[in-house]
Amino acid sequence: MNQKRITxxxxxxxxxxxxxxxxxxxxxxxxxxxxxxxxxxxxxxxxSFIHTNYSLSQAIxxxxxxxxxxxxxxxxxxxVSQFAAKNKLNIEGVIPQYNDPTFDPTxxxxxxxxxxxxxxxxxxxxxxxxxxxxxxxxxRSADGKRGLLASLGAKGYFPVISAQSKYPQSDGTLxxxxxxxxxxxxxxxxxxxxxxxxxxxxxxxxxxxxxxAIADIGGLFRxxxxxxxxxxxxxxxxxxxxxPKSADKKAVITPEHNSLFTLNALPxxxxxxxxxxxxxxxxINWKKAGEQWNRWQAGIKIGxxxxxx
Numbered sequence: 001m002n003q004k005r006i007t008x009x010x011x012x013x014x015x016x017x018x019x020x021x022x023x024x025x026x027x028x029x030x031x032x033x034x035x036x037x038x039x040x041x042x043x044x045x046x047x048s049f050i051h052t053n054y055s056l057s058q059a060i061x062x063x064x065x066x067x068x069x070x071x072x073x074x075x076x077x078x079x080v081s082q083f084a085a086k087n088k089l090n091i092e093g094v095i096p097q098y099n100d101p102t103f104d105p106t107x108x109x110x111x112x113x114x115x116x117x118x119x120x121x122x123x124x125x126x127x128x129x130x131x132x133x134x135x136x137x138x139x140r141s142a143d144g145k146r147g148l149l150a151s152l153g154a155k156g157y158f159p160v161i162s163a164q165s166k167y168p169q170s171d172g173t174l175x176x177x178x179x180x181x182x183x184x185x186x187x188x189x190x191x192x193x194x195x196x197x198x199x200x201x202x203x204x205x206x207x208x209x210x211x212x213a214i215a216d217i218g219g220l221f222r223x224x225x226x227x228x229x230x231x232x233x234x235x236x237x238x239x240x241x242x243x244p245k246s247a248d249k250k251a252v253i254t255p256e257h258n259s260l261f262t263l264n265a266l267p268x269x270x271x272x273x274x275x276x277x278x279x280x281x282x283x284i285n286w287k288k289a290g291e292q293w294n295r296w297q298a299g300i301k302i303g304x305x306x307x308x309x
Contacts, residue, residue, distance in 0.1 A: 035059075210238040216234045
């Protein structure tokens with residue numbers, strides 16, 4: 001008798017599960033585009049030193065999600081993101097014991113390099129691949145025409161074309177001088193010193209990968225029986241510093257044989273450390289900047305979601 005009851009209960013549960021499975025589509029394909037604010041490596045640098053005009057991020061992504069229950073699912077995807085920023089540089093600093101082969105090919109005579117940029121425009125661009133892994137919660141209205149979709153998860157962030165900085169020649173100036181403390185000599189005469197031409201070609205550096213926490217929430221609006229419009233908000237926070245390792249960082253300015261000096265892409269350099277040294281040595285009442293760049297961003301997202309039974 002007990003076995004019969006158990007059998008009936010199990011059969012009823014299987015029937016209910018089968019009926020419930022027909023009420024939702026277990027397979028989902030999400031195609032989303034998101035854009036919004038993203039922090040830059042200069043956020044803690046004094047605005048009179050570097051002023052950020054904009055710092056934005058956008059991405060397009062394709063995801064597959066499997067809903068193992070009417071309201072719960074898990075998904076994996078891939079995407080391409082772009083970071084773009086425009087900054088106005090009024091930076092200055094000193095690189096001690098600068099080795100300048102154009103000034104002295106033997107490398108024996110070194111000097112302290114003083115550099116100063118006035119209203120120099122820097123444009124940054126970073127392209128990266130992203131691999132999000134998320135858990136989803138979905139709740140729909142009784143008629144199924146509207147719904148709420150929320151997710152939490154993590155993503156891998158892998159820069160592929162990194163830290164491309166360019167300096168439009170028409171904007172701002174870069175002035176160079178050298179000081180030899182041993183002979184008490186200041187070098188400021190052109191063409192080697194004085195005002196310099198700033199290269200307009202991008203200088204590229206490889207940034208490091210990161211693992212980011214991600215969250216999305218938004219509304220679903222039925223377009224057809226198997227397609228929804230999604231409009232929502234997103235946010236992410238990177239747990240890892242994406243700037244190069246200390247050993248791989250360059251000086252802000254390096255000598256070149258074909259041109260006098262090259263102003264490097266600042267994310268490729270030890271600029272943040274030099275900025276902190278500048279504050280300390282000149283006794284300026286500014287807060288020191290962190291020497292890491294943990295990326296975070298927030299914005300809006302729109303997409304088309306396909307429900308496949």
